[in-house]
Amino acid sequence: MTALQSPQSPRSPAEPAGTSAPSPTSRRGRRRRATALAPRDKLVLGLMLGIPSLVHIALVWVPALGSVGLSFSSWDGIGGFADIEWVGFQNYVDILTRYPRFWPAFRHNLIWLLFLLVVPTVAGLLLAVLLDRQLRFGRIYQSALYLPMVLSLALVGFIWQLIYQPEQGLLNNVLGTASTDPVNWLGDPDINLYAVLVAAGWRHTGYIMLLYLAGLKSVDPALKEAAALDGANAWQTFFRVTFPVLKPVNVVVLVVTVIEGLRAFDIVYVINKGRNGLELLSVLVTDNIIGESSRIGWGSALAVVLLLISLGFIITYLFQVFREEDRA
């Protein structure tokens, strides 16, 4: 702090220029000079903005643009730039027309996203509202419901594999079908995606519940009281008063869910390496890039498709946020 207290120290930008007793004639000039930052401030600001920006560019934009660039190439990852063959949009054309796994993966990603947006969100909100009513043992329920979130998705995959096993698994034994006609929950490509989504949703619900619970705690009880005095019933109080107040939480939930939906990978990878009904775009990217003889260009093109989908959501979201800020 010594620097800021010393008389020579530059003014902080927040300090209004006019307060330092300027003469009327020099007012305009002084104000301009004071708005223009002193060299030291520039340096500090430059460092504070520059370092994160450079880290961001190096770790986010360079790889992202690198992937876009490589998606126009055919390269097996061996040798340097000279060995890269540029093929234009060929990878994209082949992926869209000739790659049998692409469209299923694309569809599964969308189903994944829709499922997470609907089921765990509604369930999480319901649980949060129930827990907010100060139930007895509420804290125990709260911990129990949040517990799955502590586990990694890969671990969730292992746990649910035990539950879904056809002959020895819990589910078929509870249903009583284990010995007669066991349902192959994870092996049947018509149902395994939904079986996995239940597992992923089981974990995600606790997270959503916690977010809503935090939001509900911050709702002013006076609002609810006022609504009750006006004769609103419980449903009306929730949908007309509480839910609108939760709007900022809704935005967070939306963002968290979209991220969770698009990055889904580990749970299907531990179950069957993302094959046979569990294809996801992230799995296809990994399959093509990692391994003995990789198709860097092909995998990058798939990654770009995933990037475009993510951008679609991010741009829509940012657009909404900025429009609201403008209105405010």
Next chain:
Amino acid sequence: MTRFSASPHPLLGRRALLRAMVAGAGIAALPGLAACGSDGGGAVTDTVSFGNNQSDQVPKDAITAVLKAFEGESGLKVAINTKQHEQYQEQINNYLQGKPDDVLSWFAGYRMRFFAEKGLTGDLSEVWSKVSGGYEPALKEASTASDGKQYLIPFVQYPWGVFYRKSVWQQRGYEQPKTLDQLVALSTKMQADGLVPIAFAQKQGWPGMGTFDQLNFRINGYQFHVDLMAGKEDWQGPKVREVFDTWKRLLPFHQENALGREWQEAAQALQQGKAGMYLLGSFVAQQFKGPDVDDLDFFPYPEINPEHGQDTVEAPIDGFMMSRKPGNPEGARKLLEYLSTPAAQLAYVKADPSQVAASNKAETTGYNALQKKSAQVIKEAAHITQFLDRDTDPRFASDAATNGLNAFIQNPDDLDTILKGMADQAKTIFTG
């Protein structure tokens, strides 16, 4: 002075950080660059480094013992660098381009040729000129790249065949089928006896390739297998179609829900006597304990097309390559020469009795019954194939082939779509 006067240092720090970051990003984006200038060489050393992919305890101890014996014999030291088996394969690309060990484990066939032709592994024709008397011509062929030079020293191998329990077959009076029709008749009989005729598992994605290979070279012969794997034949053609049609005829005799089962579970079905037969590599014996091992026997896949009979055996070869620029080239060649000897190979297969020595000079007297049979079947074969995923481009094997076979097993009636998908992908991969 004030604290702000110290700002040049953070600035310098930032520059240094930046430089490091750009360098880091460059290396990450371009694995090829990391290889530049990393070739040590130069210094004279008495140590040979050895890249080992046998990470399970028993084979790891066995290979360590073999290398210890080499140390005693040659006076050289061997530095063993063990990596987890699957990880080793996934990282081989970067491993070979970085600083690989002098001598390293790998597989024969296309998988060896791919890296040899990229210039990532060393020419071993000099070593081969000394050791070629110990190998059958088929093994030399499997170690030779398209430039006519050898890049691999075969160490051990194991055959694929139809495995069964002698006791179960004796009790029920089953006999080894010699033709496809006999196989179908036997399967029908097993089904009537309440057995699953053919155990089957495809969860790992590769065991089904074994079934495809057997049907393919029994129907279309060895050369067609080689050409198809090299991308020179059409997956939509009538010959491949016939393979799948035959498979479709046999599918009802295979264990159901194969896509949700690992080969170990299918092997247990055989071991428990619930299944009558299982087409797999001889490593199936790893699931058999104690006296059960002696009860295990196998026969080569039955004849389908009399033109080809049973002339081909699938017997993948594991061996060793030398890196492109080994730190100790003399020592590396000495070690490779040692690994080609029957003594080294027999010491290893004693610890892992599901394999047999690759050398034709190896004494078979110390083998168990299964190993003796394996050695005999391999010796009698006119042609030896490696395995679908070792004989073709890994880009095709890991994606198009695996998922095509999975789709077929799931929906055999979709054959037209599946074969079109495989053919289309083959065209994008085999462009040369």
